[in-house]
Amino acid sequence: MRTESHILIHDIIDEHEERMVNLKKFYPFFRLCDHSLNQFREGRYERIDMGYVTMAVLRFFIEENSFNDRKVIYRDYENFLRELLVRDFDFEEDEDASAALIQYIFDKLTNEGRPFYFEYYDPKKRCMKQGRTRLLESSYQEGEICYSISSDGIEFYLETKETKEKSRISIQQILLEKMICSKNFRGGVDVIRRINSEVTRLMLQQGEIVTLLSHNIFEGMEALETFSKKGLQWFDEEQKLFDTNLELVKKALLRAREEHYQPQTMEEIYYLNQELKKAMDRHEALLKTCTNLQVQADEMMLKAKRSRFRRTMDFSDLLRKAMEKDDIRLLEAMTSPLFGLKIRKTFQFGRLEDLMTCRSEDEETGEAIPAGDEETYVFEDETEEVRIRHNHRLLLKILFDLLLQRKSLTLSELHYFYVMKFTDTILRNGDYYAFLVHLSQKDYYDLAHIRDDPDTFLEEVMAELVRGNRDKEYEDLKFILEFLPEERIDLGERGYLTNIRFERQGM
Amino acid sequence: MDHGNLDKAMEIFTLLIVGEEVSSAQHVDLYEAYQNNSEVYDILMSILKKSNLSLYEFGSSLYVTAGDGNRVFGFTNDELKRVIGLRLNRELYLAYFIIYNIILLFYQDSGTFSYTDYVRCEEVITQTDSSMQKALKALHGQALNAVEENSFQTLASLWEDMPLVPSNEDMASLKAARGSKTGFVKLVFNFLVSQDLFFESQGRYYVKPRFRALAENYYEENRGRLYSIVTGGDRDASY
Numbered sequence: 127m128r129t130e131s132h133i134l135i136h137d138i139i140d141e142h143e144e145r146m147v148n149l150k151k152f153y154p155f156f157r158l159c160d161h162s163l164n165q166f167r168e169g170r171y172e173r174i175d176m177g178y179v180t181m182a183v184l185r186f187f188i189e190e191n192s193f194n195d196r197k198v199i200y201r202d203y204e205n206f207l208r209e210l211l212v213r214d215f216d217f218e219e220d221e222d223a224s225a226a227l228i229q230y231i232f233d234k235l236t237n238e239g240r241p242f243y244f245e246y247y248d249p250k251k252r253c254m255k256q257g258r259t260r261l262l263e264s265s266y267q268e269g270e271i272c273y274s275i276s277s278d279g280i281e282f283y284l285e286t287k288e289t290k291e292k293s294r295i296s297i298q299q300i301l302l303e304k305m306i307c308s309k310n311f312r313g314g315v316d317v318i319r320r321i322n323s324e325v326t327r328l329m330l331q332q333g334e335i336v337t338l339l340s341h342n343i344f345e346g347m348e349a350l351e352t353f354s355k356k357g358l359q360w361f362d363e364e365q366k367l368f369d370t371n372l373e374l375v376k377k378a379l380l381r382a383r384e385e386h387y388q389p390q391t392m393e394e395i396y397y398l399n400q401e402l403k404k405a406m407d408r409h410e411a412l413l414k415t416c417t418n419l420q421v422q423a424d425e426m427m428l429k430a431k432r433s434r435f436r437r438t439m440d441f442s443d444l445l446r447k448a449m450e451k452d453d454i455r456l457l458e459a460m461t462s463p464l465f466g467l468k469i470r471k472t473f474q475f476g477r478l479e480d481l482m483t484c485r486s487e488d489e490e491t492g493e494a495i496p497a498g499d500e501e502t503y504v505f506e507d508e509t510e511e512v513r514i515r516h517n518h519r520l521l522l523k524i525l526f527d528l529l530l531q532r533k534s535l536t537l538s539e540l541h542y543f544y545v546m547k548f549t550d551t552i553l554r555n556g557d558y559y560a561f562l563v564h565l566s567q568k569d570y571y572d573l574a575h576i577r578d579d580p581d582t583f584l585e586e587v588m589a590e591l592v593r594g595n596r597d598k599e600y601e602d603l604k605f606i607l608e609f610l611p612e613e614r615i616d617l618g619e620r621g622y623l624t625n626i627r628f629e630r631q632g633m
Numbered sequence: 634m635d636h637g638n639l640d641k642a643m644e645i646f647t648l649l650i651v652g653e654e655v656s657s658a659q660h661v662d663l664y665e666a667y668q669n670n671s672e673v674y675d676i677l678m679s680i681l682k683k684s685n686l687s688l689y690e691f692g693s694s695l696y697v698t699a700g701d702g703n704r705v706f707g708f709t710n711d712e713l714k715r716v717i718g719l720r721l722n723r724e725l726y727l728a729y730f731i732i733y734n735i736i737l738l739f740y741q742d743s744g745t746f747s748y749t750d751y752v753r754c755e756e757v758i759t760q761t762d763s764s765m766q767k768a769l770k771a772l773h774g775q776a777l778n779a780v781e782e783n784s785f786q787t788l789a790s791l792w793e794d795m796p797l798v799p800s801n802e803d804m805a806s807l808k809a810a811r812g813s814k815t816g817f818v819k820l821v822f823n824f825l826v827s828q829d830l831f832f833e834s835q836g837r838y839y840v841k842p843r844f845r846a847l848a849e850n851y852y853e854e855n856r857g858r859l860y861s862i863v864t865g866g867d868r869d870a871s872y
Contacts, residue, residue, distance in 0.1 A: 200835060229835065239750035239837065264750050266841055271834045340692070439743040439852040439859070441736055448863045449767060452784050457729035458710070459701040459862050463851045464732065464844065465713075466828045467650055467686070467699050467706040 139249045146246040150257040151282040154242040155180055162234045171227055174215050179231060182210055184261065184283045187275035192323040197265075197272035204228050236262050236273075277331035280323060298324065303367070306374045311394035318401045325408045332412075332419050339426045350423050354416075361413055368406050375399045517557040518564070518587045526573075526591070526600050529630045537562075537626040538615045553620055566626065569607045573600050604631040641666045642676035649688070649697045650706070652829065656694035667695065687854070691846030698847055700855070717824045724811060727788050731821045734760045736848055739840060743853040746845065751837040754818045758797070761818075765789050 155177065162176040163169070186206050190198045207228045211217035217224060241258035248255045261279040264271050275283075298321045305314040335353055339346030379395050381387075387395075448456045524543060528535050544552050552558050564584035571585075573592050580589040592600045606629050613625035645663050648655050655664050666673045681688050686697045686706060699706035708716065714725050738752050738760055768789035781787070795814045809819035822838050825831045830844040852859065 236750070239752070239839075241748050258748060264839060266832050266839060271832060271839055439856040441733075441740050441742060441852070444859060444863060445733060445737070445764065447860070449785050451863055451865060452781075452786075454723070454726040454730070454783050454785055454788055456863050457726055457733060460859065461729045461732045461736075462701040462707060463687075463698045463855070464736075464825075464828065464830060464847050465699070465708060466652055467697065468708050468712065469650055469652075469706070 143246075143248050143250065143255070146244075146255075147257060150244050150259045151278040151285075153244045153257075154237070154259060154261050155282065157242060158234055162231075166227070166230050174211065174217075174227075176231075176234070178214070179207070179210070180235065180261070181283070181286070183207065183231075183235060184275060184279055187262065187273070188280060188283060188323055191274045192280070192326040193319055197267065197274055199270055199272055200232070203232065203273065207231065236260070236264070239264075274330075277327045277334055280327040280330070284320075284323070284327075302371050303374060306371065306378055306398075309378070309391075311378070311391065311398045314398045315394075315401055318398070318405050321405050322408060325405070325412050329412055329415065332415055335419065336422060339423055343427060347423065347427065350419070354420075364409065368402075368409065372399075372402055372406070375402055514557050514560070515587055515590075517555070518561050518584060519591055521558065521561050522584075522588060522591055525628070526603060529603060529605055529628060530599060533630050535628045536610075537623060537628075538613070540628070541615055541623065553617060562623065566607065566609070569609070570604075571607075572604045574602060574604075577601065602632070605629060606631060635672060638666075638670060638672040639676055641670070642673045642680065645673070645677055645695070646680050649695060650684075650686075654694060656692075658693075664693070664695070687851065689846045689850040691850070692842050694842060694846070696843050696846040698851055700851070716827070718809070718820055719811065723787050723791055727791055727817070728821050728824070730764070730788055731757060731761055731818060732825065734764050735821075735825070737764070739844075740848055743849050743856075746849070749840070751834075751839040753837055754815050754822070757818045757822075758814050761792065761814075765792055769793060 158180050159175075159177040163171045163174055183203070183206070186203070187198060190196055190202065204225070208224055211224065211227070217227075219227075237260070241260050244257040244259065245254055246257065247253075259278045260276045261282070262273050263276045264273050266272075298317050302314050302317040302321075305311070305317060331353060335346055335349050338349055375395065375398055379399065382392050382395055444460065448460065521544065524547060525535075525540060528540065528543065544558070548555075561584070564582065567582060567584070571588070573588060576585045577589045577592040580586040595601075608627040608629065610625040610627060615623040615625060617623065641663060645655055645660075645667055648660060648663070654660070655667070657664055667677060668674075678688065681697065684706070685699065685703045687700055689696045689698070701707065710722065710725055713728075714720065714722075717725070717728055719725050719728060735752065735757055738756060739747050739749055741747070765785075765788070768785040792814070795812070795817060798813050798815050808816060809823050810816035811820065822831060822833065825838075825844075826833055828843075830841055830847075831838045832841055833839075
């Protein structure tokens with residue numbers, strides 16, 4: 127492949143996503159221009175240009191949010207737009223009609239509370255992707271909903287007039303420098319205002335990244351990386367330019383005093399000086415917030431890693447399952463957790479009657495308790511214990527009887543006897559294996575001693591057996607256990623036992 | 634145990650149960666104690682556990698919920714009917730159904746918020762209509778007296794019988810009332826606003842952080858339990 131062709135394909139594929147992300151902020155504007163007012167009230171207000179209205183509203187929000195540093199409530203927007211409609215479109219309809227139109231425009235600008243979704247193809251990953259953008263954002267503050275312009279909104283507004291450069295702040299600073307040198311101090315204040323709005327935009331952008339991080343950590347981290355690359359790398363340069371400009375303003379002030387400038391010019395320089403200092407403070411605050419943002423992002427990443435394997439709940443699926451069960455009472459458990467706590471305790475009217483008929487203490491009669499038999503409860507583990515004792519007693523009896531007949535006996539022989547007596551079912555009986563485990567705990571048993579002083583659970587069973595034996599045959603029985611781990615007794619699929627030799631002592 | 638820490642934990646607990654905000658903006662010292670002092674955190678969690686309450690943190694703010702079946706802090710069905718302004722049990726269950734559908738407008742699952750700022754009554758009605766479709770189809774194939782009391786068809790019939798708006802009122806001036814779909818949804822929203830879950834402005838219902846805190850955390854944490862309830866493994870529904 128030729129180099130030119132390679133570069134061409136690289137440009138098309140690799141840069142496509144970045145271009146689309148950049149285009150995203152323009153998307154709401156064209157959508158708003160395209161089909162907004164021709165559908166409202168049979169197109170009665172079609173002559174009102176949505177493009178103009180959008181730009182005007184954005185400018186109004188920049189003025190309020192960035193320059194006056196305050197949030198906008200719906201009433202502020204309503205007043206602004208009503209004035210605009212009357213001034214620029216000779217809108218003369220009554221209050222209700224204008225309120226409805228203004229609200230309709232607002233819903234369009236906020237896209238009914240949802241972001242504008244912009245779909246594009248990612249040729250690298252070969253899939254469709256969705257970008258989100260908003261012009262206006264809402265937040266709940268001190269009992270009312272406040273609106274503010276989003277960072278995309280500011281960026282869109284600024285880019286419609288100014289070309290995009292590496293750092294807008296730096297460009298504006300250079301412009302400011304020129305203005306100060308040419309003694310255009312009033313123009314300088316305007317430039318500072320533009321710097322402020324850029325700082326506000328970056329501030330908003332970092333806020334949006336925090337929100338994005340909490341929604342989707344990966345998208346958030348990606349946005350943070352882009353933000354750090356594009357927005358923050360110019361901090362040093364910007365700060366130096368700020369210092370240079372402050373120096374220039376100081377010099378201008380000095381010269382103004384020496385050369386006795388007009389009082390109005392003096393005032394303008396003072397004002398410029400003040401505004402520049404304010405802008406520097408804001409710039410400093412931005413740097414601080416951005417440093418915190420990185421720390422915050424790291425913490426969020428850590429938290430996300432910890433909860434990565436937590437499964438989310440599919441709300442639709444839960445409802446579908448509840449509807450399949452067809453019991454509306456399930457809805458209570460599904461929704462009641464959302465409700466607040468009931469802290470106001472109420473008194474039931476039913477209890478009022480009890481109070482009215484409340485008798486004094488001496489009239490009170492105790493609750494009659496009918497005589498009855500006391501019930502004894504048998505717990506599950508007690509039933510189990512009785513069963514185990516019974517089974518062990520049966521197994522021990524066979525062992526003792528065989529030992530009384532023979533001097534020596536192996537487990538393989540004993541096992542054969544057990545199978546003969548209890549059939550194959552013994553192989554599936556857990557108590558049998560438990561018995562062998564208990565039995566192998568010691569290598570010597572003296573039943574005379576065990577009868578008086580049983581040491582283990584199995585010895586207790588042995589003692590019971592000895593005491594219950596009328597012929598007192600077992601009392602003098604003593605035997606040792608010799609373990610033969612090399613000899614295996616095959617139990618088929620159930621594994622194997624290792625052999626033991628039981629040897630009677632004395633007698 | 635340090636008495637100062639016990640005091641702080643109790644103070645946070647008291648504020649939370651009376652519905653006051655403990656966050657990085659309000660009662661900052663207490664929020665910081667919760668964040669940075671492990672003893673305060675442990676005591677608070679222990680008190681909450683004993684009170685059968687769950688605590689969730691969202692956007693540097695703390696929220697509590699009684700979950701379901703909490704006899705001390707939870708509402709009984711009768712109390713809820715009184716608070717919302719309903720008379721019949723099936724109306725209450727319809728309200729629950731609508732509330733759940735409101736969640737669906739914001740979330741497909743607890744991990745993905747739809748980025749929607751607000752919803753209007755009309756959207757809730759459309760969503761409820763669509764969720765009710767299956768029950769409605771079943772209802773149309775049945776004789777009315779054959780509908781079981783606790784079946785979703787009861788809700789479908791109640792919902793279907795309601796007009797969108799009462800014939801004598803227009804949409805804008807419509808009050809919250811049981812007689813129409815829009816009025817009913819407004820009634821439900823009034824309750825949700827009183828529970829600090831939504832904020833109303835010009836007919837738009839904006840979601841508040843408490844709603845998001847619970848929707849994103851409670852359901853995720855109790856996922857298994859909720860599934861076993863709806864599939865009938867855990868307990869009978871007639872609590």
